[in-house]
Amino acid sequence: MxxxxxxxxxxxxxxxxxxxxxxxxxxxxxxxxxxxxxxxxxxxxxxxxxxxxxxxxxxxxxxxxxxxxxYASVTKHIFAALALYHSDAGLSLNDTLGQYLPQLKAPMSQVTIGQALDMTGGLPDVRETLSLLGVSVYAASEPDAILEFLAQSGGLNFPAGTEISYSNTGYRLVEAILNSKGILFETLLQQHIARPxxxxxxxxxxxxxxxxxxxxxxxxxxxxxxxxxxxxxxxxxxxxxxxxxxxxxxxxxxxxxxxxxxxxxxxxxxxxxxxxxxxxxxxxxxxxxxxxxxxxxxxxxxxxxxxxxxxxxxxxxxxxxxxxxxxxxxxxxxxxxxxxxxxDSPLPTRSNAIPDGLYASVAEPYWLKVNQGVASYLGADESLYQGADKDEAISLSAHMPMRLRWDGDAIKGEIGHAVRQFVPVEPNDCLEMVQGGWFHPESKAAFDIEGDQFVMGVGPLRSRGTLTSLGQGRLLVEMPDGPWQKSFCLYFQGYNVRLVSNRSRVLNFRRALCLQLP
The missing domain is CATH 3.40.710.10 (DD-peptidase/beta-lactamase superfamily)
Incomplete structure (x- = not known):
């Protein structure tokens, strides 16, 4: 030291x-x-x-x-400063992504550059989306292929401007705009910051x-x-x-x-x-x-x-x-x-106002796990602190602000500035009805539900996750993802299932129906 x-x-x-x-x-x-x-x-x-x-x-x-x-995401403010104020690209926070990237479909194309950079655009995070498709954190990828992947559907996690939720994709897309104009981040970095x-x-x-x-x-x-x-x-x-x-x-x-x-x-x-x-x-x-x-x-x-x-x-x-x-x-x-x-200004007191447990919203694919003063919303953890009074629990996160109260029956409040309500999970027998294979037509990805396990991948790379009922046709999946653990929800609706995590909520898989030949 x-x-x-x-x-x-x-x-x-x-x-x-x-x-x-x-x-x-x-x-x-x-x-x-x-x-x-x-x-x-x-x-x-x-x-x-x-x-x-x-x-x-x-x-x-x-x-x-x-x-x-x-530096990882500490990069973001430096890139934003260079892209908006030193690039000569003429970008405005009110411009839409589609003005510069015509290959994007609506509603993604209608997200403004400001929303893409301030985490309110609802843009699905590339890494988390690829992970839900079974792509390993170690698998190499190229920017053009990723841009094409994003342009395929144009889907958003939520309507732009209605919530705040962290995503790296907005910065990736603004960089793609600069690249389309022949402007490189590295060049801007050296010219305007590193050398001076x-x-x-x-x-x-x-x-x-x-x-x-x-x-x-x-x-x-x-x-x-x-x-x-x-x-x-x-x-x-x-x-x-x-x-x-x-x-x-x-x-x-x-x-x-x-x-x-x-x-x-x-x-x-x-x-x-x-x-x-x-x-x-x-x-x-x-x-x-x-x-x-x-x-x-x-x-x-x-x-x-x-x-x-x-x-x-x-x-x-x-x-x-x-x-x-x-x-x-x-x-x-x-x-x-x-x-x-x-x-010389102490932090707020940590809060245990929300009882430990697993909670889910009603008729929605949202869940909240609370454990010793840490709330995990859609798989992303935030420590809880005392808010306006001892019964209010808040986070100190700008990209996942939480303001929650327990009324004895339900958790009520806001997450990401969106109104949310959660009740204790009541498990059901959904698992018995969703056994077998499910596939994603656009990417050709697939997974199987075998007993109480979620299975994805090929050959020796098949990985397994545990399944927990969230009630109302929902299953919580928890499984390894390189050096991390990932959690996401399977939200079943007939022959379709939507995969929902904190940063990616746009993938829909279908039941794989096998044709029996004589």
Missing amino acids: TSTLRKSEHALQWQAALAAANNITEKWNQPGEPGGAMTLFDSRSLQGHASGGLSNLTTGERFSIDSVVR LDIALHAPESWFDVVPGLVPGYWKDKSVWKTTSAGLHLSASGSLTGSLRSLTVWLQSLLANSGPGAGMLEKLTVQRHLHGDIRSAYGVGITAVQIGSHNVYGHGGSHAGYKAYFLLHPQLNAGIALVSNREDTAAYSAALQVMAALL
Whole structure:
């Protein structure tokens, strides 16, 4: 572990924040384990940093703020800044995707660029959709084939502007618009940020591209650490690589409102709205979160084996950033802890107002699993905190805001700014009626239900998931997906079944009817 500290300024508690950062990184100092680092900074100087663990388990090199990692979705705000304000592509947030990508069908073609970038477009996430079709996280893909895949149906998870739900696809499609004009993300990055700030940033197209100094990412399989990989074309939704030091220099430019960062933070954090003038805490690649009386801005990133997060307080000229090369890093939680210490403003109390259990909506394919103050909505987890009173549970997530209450019979409230109500699951015998094969005509994907198991894949690559009844013709599937576990719902309606997960709700499979020949 390394740490440094400069003189405190104003009411900011740099010493307390550094202690909190050291507390987090020190836990990574276990023999033979990967790690990460954190920085604390203002617009002029690095106020402190902490690191722990290894950057490379093979060489034993220590992790430092100069270790090169994948920023993952921290990429989003940088891409948005370049695409909208430095690309000369003439893009407006009010333009529709179909204006530039005529191959897209409605309603996808009618989603605006603003909705594509602020997570209200309802665009199905490519990686999650491919996963539901049985495509491994390790399978390589190319951007043209992915664009063709998205253009096949044009379906949305929900009508644009009616909810907020995280998806990488909007950033992928806006990058495709730039590419159609001969404008490359990497070129913009070098011209407008990397060279002016004298930092090493790169935007590789695939996981397999050579990146100078890139350290491996790791995930823990039982008791053994393994290196990670991913085959999906990275896209501008999460392709950036660089060190924590380089990221910090860019973030200081944002705080200083000068150089490449001049005017960008104000533009990227401008208030966005859903239909009905509902205010969103998600801007354009940057989210807003309230810590006590303070409004701070930031974003996280998650690739297999890599985690990142940053938070900025422009009014107090302060920021923190974290990167890690281990899958189990709770980056958002860590960033909140350190920023709360810096501001001397405690986080809300964790909430257990919602009883543990499995819940589902009525006549809809939505479900909610609650376990010890963590709510999993359509397979995506959010920690619950106390809201306006002890009976209200909220999340601190801009892309999955939750506001829930338990009235003794049902959970009522909002998720993603959409009204939701859940009741305890009442299992039924749906499983007995859906045995056999189901297929997806457009992609030729297929799965089988064998007893109480969901089976998908071919030959030795067939994988199995467990099935749990959600009642009313719905089954919850839980199964491995590379270094992760995935959860999704099978929503049966006659000879059709819809596959529903948090980021993908557009796939419909049909029952496979075998023709018996004499």
